[in-house]
Amino acid sequence: MSFTLAPLPYAYEALEPHIDATTMQIHHGKHHQAYVDNLNKAIAGTEHEGKSIEELVKHAGTISPAVRTNGGGHWNHTFFWESLAPNAGGNPTGALADAIDTAFGSLETLKEKFNAAGMTRFGSGWAWLIVKDGKLEVSSTPNQDNPLMDVAEVKGTPILGADVWEHAYYLKYQNKRADYLAAFWNTVSWSKVAERFENAK
Numbered sequence: 001m002s003f004t005l006a007p008l009p010y011a012y013e014a015l016e017p018h019i020d021a022t023t024m025q026i027h028h029g030k031h032h033q034a035y036v037d038n039l040n041k042a043i044a045g046t047e048h049e050g051k052s053i054e055e056l057v058k059h060a061g062t063i064s065p066a067v068r069t070n071g072g073g074h075w076n077h078t079f080f081w082e083s084l085a086p087n088a089g090g091n092p093t094g095a096l097a098d099a100i101d102t103a104f105g106s107l108e109t110l111k112e113k114f115n116a117a118g119m120t121r122f123g124s125g126w127a128w129l130i131v132k133d134g135k136l137e138v139s140s141t142p143n144q145d146n147p148l149m150d151v152a153e154v155k156g157t158p159i160l161g162a163d164v165w166e167h168a169y170y171l172k173y174q175n176k177r178a179d180y181l182a183a184f185w186n187t188v189s190w191s192k193v194a195e196r197f198e199n200a201k
Helices: 021-043 053-058 065-083 094-104 107-119 177-187 189-200
Strands: 124-133 137-141 159-165
Touching: 021 053, 053 065, 065 107, 065 159, 065 189, 094 107, 094 137, 094 189, 107 124, 107 137, 107 177, 124 189, 159 189
Parallel strands: none
Antiparallel strands: 124 137, 124 159
Protein backbone atom coordinates (compact mmCIF):
# COMPACT_ATOMS: atom_id res chain seq x y z
CA MET A 1 0.00 0.00 0.00
CA SER A 2 1.42 3.37 -0.97
CA PHE A 3 1.53 6.44 1.24
CA THR A 4 -0.80 9.38 0.64
CA LEU A 5 -0.80 13.05 1.62
CA ALA A 6 -3.54 13.85 4.12
CA PRO A 7 -5.28 17.21 3.79
CA LEU A 8 -4.24 19.90 6.25
CA PRO A 9 -6.37 19.87 9.41
CA TYR A 10 -7.20 23.58 8.80
CA ALA A 11 -7.39 26.03 5.90
CA TYR A 12 -4.19 27.23 4.23
CA GLU A 13 -4.82 30.77 5.47
CA ALA A 14 -5.72 29.66 9.02
CA LEU A 15 -2.27 30.43 10.48
CA GLU A 16 -2.13 33.99 9.14
CA PRO A 17 -0.47 36.37 9.86
CA HIS A 18 2.23 34.17 11.41
CA ILE A 19 2.55 31.69 8.54
CA ASP A 20 1.10 32.92 5.25
CA ALA A 21 -1.35 30.99 3.07
CA THR A 22 0.96 30.87 0.03
CA THR A 23 3.76 29.30 2.08
CA MET A 24 1.32 26.74 3.48
CA GLN A 25 0.01 25.86 0.01
CA ILE A 26 3.50 25.35 -1.42
CA HIS A 27 4.90 23.68 1.71
CA HIS A 28 2.04 21.19 2.01
CA GLY A 29 0.93 20.75 -1.60
CA LYS A 30 4.37 20.76 -3.28
CA HIS A 31 7.12 19.94 -0.75
CA HIS A 32 5.25 17.43 1.41
CA GLN A 33 3.59 15.91 -1.67
CA ALA A 34 7.05 15.44 -3.23
CA TYR A 35 8.28 13.54 -0.13
CA VAL A 36 5.25 11.25 -0.35
CA ASP A 37 5.67 10.66 -4.10
CA ASN A 38 9.41 10.03 -3.82
CA LEU A 39 8.94 7.73 -0.82
CA ASN A 40 6.46 5.63 -2.78
CA LYS A 41 8.94 5.39 -5.67
CA ALA A 42 11.81 4.48 -3.32
CA ILE A 43 9.96 1.60 -1.63
CA ALA A 44 8.22 0.21 -4.74
CA GLY A 45 9.22 -3.40 -5.26
CA THR A 46 11.47 -3.51 -2.18
CA GLU A 47 11.14 -5.29 1.16
CA HIS A 48 10.02 -1.95 2.64
CA GLU A 49 6.79 -1.88 0.65
CA GLY A 50 3.89 -2.32 3.06
CA LYS A 51 5.81 -1.18 6.14
CA SER A 52 4.40 1.63 8.25
CA ILE A 53 6.02 5.06 8.20
CA GLU A 54 6.95 4.50 11.87
CA GLU A 55 8.84 1.32 10.99
CA LEU A 56 10.72 3.03 8.17
CA VAL A 57 11.67 5.99 10.37
CA LYS A 58 12.80 3.78 13.25
CA HIS A 59 15.24 1.86 11.04
CA ALA A 60 16.41 4.84 8.98
CA GLY A 61 20.06 3.93 9.41
CA THR A 62 19.66 0.59 7.66
CA ILE A 63 17.63 1.72 4.65
CA SER A 64 18.49 3.66 1.51
CA PRO A 65 19.12 7.43 1.70
CA ALA A 66 16.04 7.95 -0.50
CA VAL A 67 13.77 6.11 1.93
CA ARG A 68 15.41 7.80 4.93
CA THR A 69 15.05 11.31 3.49
CA ASN A 70 11.57 10.98 2.01
CA GLY A 71 10.23 8.81 4.83
CA GLY A 72 11.53 11.32 7.33
CA GLY A 73 10.10 14.16 5.27
CA HIS A 74 6.67 12.55 5.24
CA TRP A 75 6.68 11.72 8.98
CA ASN A 76 8.11 15.10 10.03
CA HIS A 77 5.70 17.17 7.98
CA THR A 78 2.64 15.20 9.08
CA PHE A 79 3.78 15.75 12.69
CA PHE A 80 4.43 19.45 11.99
CA TRP A 81 0.95 20.18 10.56
CA GLU A 82 -0.66 18.49 13.55
CA SER A 83 1.49 20.56 15.95
CA LEU A 84 -0.04 23.80 14.68
CA ALA A 85 -3.53 25.25 14.95
CA PRO A 86 -5.43 28.47 14.23
CA ASN A 87 -5.84 30.87 17.16
CA ALA A 88 -3.25 28.88 19.08
CA GLY A 89 -0.11 29.79 21.00
CA GLY A 90 -0.41 31.14 24.51
CA ASN A 91 0.77 29.00 27.40
CA PRO A 92 0.65 25.28 28.13
CA THR A 93 -1.18 24.13 31.26
CA GLY A 94 -1.28 21.18 33.64
CA ALA A 95 1.33 18.43 33.67
CA LEU A 96 3.06 19.74 30.52
CA ALA A 97 3.48 23.21 32.03
CA ASP A 98 4.88 21.65 35.20
CA ALA A 99 7.32 19.51 33.20
CA ILE A 100 8.49 22.57 31.23
CA ASP A 101 9.13 24.47 34.46
CA THR A 102 11.00 21.48 35.92
CA ALA A 103 13.17 20.97 32.83
CA PHE A 104 13.80 24.58 31.77
CA GLY A 105 12.75 26.85 34.63
CA SER A 106 10.14 28.64 32.52
CA LEU A 107 8.33 28.60 29.18
CA GLU A 108 10.46 31.57 28.06
CA THR A 109 13.66 29.60 28.67
CA LEU A 110 12.26 26.64 26.71
CA LYS A 111 11.49 28.99 23.81
CA GLU A 112 15.01 30.45 23.96
CA LYS A 113 16.62 26.98 23.92
CA PHE A 114 14.31 25.69 21.19
CA ASN A 115 14.85 28.77 19.01
CA ALA A 116 18.62 28.48 19.55
CA ALA A 117 18.46 24.83 18.41
CA GLY A 118 16.67 25.97 15.26
CA MET A 119 19.03 28.88 14.65
CA THR A 120 22.22 26.88 15.11
CA ARG A 121 21.10 23.98 12.89
CA PHE A 122 23.33 24.62 9.89
CA GLY A 123 21.55 24.42 6.54
CA SER A 124 18.26 22.56 6.62
CA GLY A 125 16.73 20.64 9.50
CA TRP A 126 14.40 20.63 12.48
CA ALA A 127 14.24 21.78 16.10
CA TRP A 128 12.50 19.44 18.54
CA LEU A 129 11.04 19.25 22.02
CA ILE A 130 11.31 15.60 23.04
CA VAL A 131 10.65 13.30 25.97
CA LYS A 132 13.81 11.39 26.86
CA ASP A 133 13.92 9.10 29.90
CA GLY A 134 10.71 10.72 31.15
CA LYS A 135 12.11 14.27 31.00
CA LEU A 136 11.80 17.09 28.48
CA GLU A 137 14.79 18.00 26.33
CA VAL A 138 15.47 20.20 23.29
CA SER A 139 17.38 18.84 20.30
CA SER A 140 17.78 19.34 16.57
CA THR A 141 18.33 17.11 13.55
CA PRO A 142 19.71 17.69 10.05
CA ASN A 143 17.72 17.42 6.83
CA GLN A 144 14.62 15.22 7.36
CA ASP A 145 15.98 13.19 10.27
CA ASN A 146 14.08 13.10 13.57
CA PRO A 147 14.68 11.88 17.16
CA LEU A 148 12.86 8.58 16.56
CA MET A 149 15.52 7.46 14.10
CA ASP A 150 18.27 5.02 15.03
CA VAL A 151 20.73 7.53 13.54
CA ALA A 152 19.66 10.49 15.72
CA GLU A 153 22.37 12.06 17.92
CA VAL A 154 19.75 12.59 20.64
CA LYS A 155 17.02 9.95 20.64
CA GLY A 156 13.62 10.50 22.21
CA THR A 157 9.91 10.88 21.55
CA PRO A 158 9.10 14.18 19.79
CA ILE A 159 6.19 16.19 21.14
CA LEU A 160 6.84 19.43 19.20
CA GLY A 161 8.92 20.19 16.11
CA ALA A 162 9.70 23.23 13.98
CA ASP A 163 10.72 22.94 10.35
CA VAL A 164 13.72 25.22 9.77
CA TRP A 165 14.16 24.42 6.08
CA GLU A 166 13.96 27.67 4.12
CA HIS A 167 10.86 26.41 2.29
CA ALA A 168 8.99 26.74 5.61
CA TYR A 169 9.47 30.49 5.83
CA TYR A 170 11.34 32.22 2.98
CA LEU A 171 8.31 33.73 1.18
CA LYS A 172 7.28 35.75 4.24
CA TYR A 173 10.48 35.99 6.27
CA GLN A 174 13.15 35.79 3.52
CA ASN A 175 16.36 34.76 5.31
CA LYS A 176 15.13 35.81 8.78
CA ARG A 177 14.86 32.43 10.45
CA ALA A 178 14.77 34.07 13.90
CA ASP A 179 11.64 36.05 13.01
CA TYR A 180 9.95 32.90 11.72
CA LEU A 181 10.80 30.97 14.90
CA ALA A 182 9.48 33.82 17.05
CA ALA A 183 6.20 33.79 15.09
CA PHE A 184 6.00 29.98 15.18
CA TRP A 185 5.03 30.03 18.89
CA ASN A 186 1.79 31.84 18.01
CA THR A 187 0.70 28.76 16.06
CA VAL A 188 1.65 25.99 18.51
CA SER A 189 -1.25 23.77 19.59
CA TRP A 190 -0.34 23.23 23.24
CA SER A 191 -3.28 20.83 23.64
CA LYS A 192 -1.74 18.57 20.97
CA VAL A 193 1.70 18.84 22.57
CA ALA A 194 0.18 17.98 25.97
CA GLU A 195 -1.57 14.94 24.49
CA ARG A 196 1.73 13.71 23.02
CA PHE A 197 3.47 14.37 26.33
CA GLU A 198 0.96 12.16 28.17
CA ASN A 199 1.39 9.39 25.58
CA ALA A 200 5.19 9.59 25.76
CA LYS A 201 5.53 9.36 29.53
